[in-house]
Amino acid sequence: MSPQQAVERLLRQLAIERGLSKHTVAAYRRDLTGYLAVLEQRHVSDASAITAEDVAAFRAALADRGLAASSVARHLSAVKALHRWLVDERVAVEDVAKDQRPPKLPQRLPKAISVSQMQRLLEAAGGDGSDPAGLRDRALLELLYATGARISELIALDVDDLADDLVRVTGKGAKQRLVPVGSYARAAADAWLVRGRAAFAAKGRGTPALLLGARGGRLSRQAAWEIIQRVAEEAQVAHVSPHTFRHSFATHLLEGGADVRVVQELLGHASVATTQIYTHVTADTLRDMYTTAHPRAR
Numbered sequence: 606m607s608p609q610q611a612v613e614r615l616l617r618q619l620a621i622e623r624g625l626s627k628h629t630v631a632a633y634r635r636d637l638t639g640y641l642a643v644l645e646q647r648h649v650s651d652a653s654a655i656t657a658e659d660v661a662a663f664r665a666a667l668a669d670r671g672l673a674a675s676s677v678a679r680h681l682s683a684v685k686a687l688h689r690w691l692v693d694e695r696v697a698v699e700d701v702a703k704d705q706r707p708p709k710l711p712q713r714l715p716k717a718i719s720v721s722q723m724q725r726l727l728e729a730a731g732g733d734g735s736d737p738a739g740l741r742d743r744a745l746l747e748l749l750y751a752t753g754a755r756i757s758e759l760i761a762l763d764v765d766d767l768a769d770d771l772v773r774v775t776g777k778g779a780k781q782r783l784v785p786v787g788s789y790a791r792a793a794a795d796a797w798l799v800r801g802r803a804a805f806a807a808k809g810r811g812t813p814a815l816l817l818g819a820r821g822g823r824l825s826r827q828a829a830w831e832i833i834q835r836v837a838e839e840a841q842v843a844h845v846s847p848h849t850f851r852h853s854f855a856t857h858l859l860e861g862g863a864d865v866r867v868v869q870e871l872l873g874h875a876s877v878a879t880t881q882i883y884t885h886v887t888a889d890t891l892r893d894m895y896t897t898a899h900p901r902a903r
């Protein structure tokens with residue numbers, strides 16, 4: 606089996622058996638393409654003949670490109686997944702990538718915006734009832750902030766996923782979770798469904814998608830990103846991305862006294878350790894408030 610064939614079989618398994626999204630599978634493909642190029646340069650034509658030296662050569666090539674530690678770690682993760690698969694499938698006897706350790710990543714705290722900035726964003730989205738696009742944009746932003754869902758999870762929602770004050774979100778690994786929807790987001794979603802969605806649906810061929818694009822099909826990630834950028838510019842709130850809503854959702858909940866394990870469930874994190882990074886954000890906020898307000902803090 607050639608290295609190229611091994612990669613294709615791995616990607617197929619990731620998509621079909623493990624249920625990874627097409628975006629995740631595409632990311633694996635991009636990272637492994639560079640690895641295949643290095644193997645070709647080293648004249649490795651059989652996946653079973655790959656050595657630890659070949660893997661080390663790929664890591665050295667990554668270093669020569671001057672990639673950030675996070676990018677190097679991501680590439681190595683894909684390579685290690687490939688070699689674990691080669692052993693599992695008995696294509697190779699030994700996992701030649703097992704000794705490769707990813708570079709230590711600097712801790713990067715999630716970036717959240719303030720409650721007042723979020724309110725400006727939501728108000729700038731429109732949704733006064735006169736414009737179907739404004740109703741959709743307001744529903745998009747309200748639901749992002751109300752649920753903490755990833756943008757890919759939100760645009761994948763169907764109308765039937767929204768019921769009363771709950772939304773059924775399908776996350777990584779096709780795992781589903783129920784997330785409450787606050788009154789503002791529910792009202793924005795209802796307004797879109799009642800007064801806006803039909804105008805968009807008439808342009809398409811019929812889709813169960815909750816949020817629709819200009820041609821009547823499911824709203825795309827790119828279109829959602831452009832909506833958020835436009836609204837952020839109108840609201841004069843800098844450095845806003847779809848993930849800003851997720852970060853702000855978690856941060857504001859923790860600042861409001863929510864238990865970290867509850868936030869973990871709402872975000873769909875497999876481990877509470879992933880969620881705990883947000884506690885550093887709230888601790889920094891408390892420290893700033895203390896320094897500003899306490900007469901003997903300085």
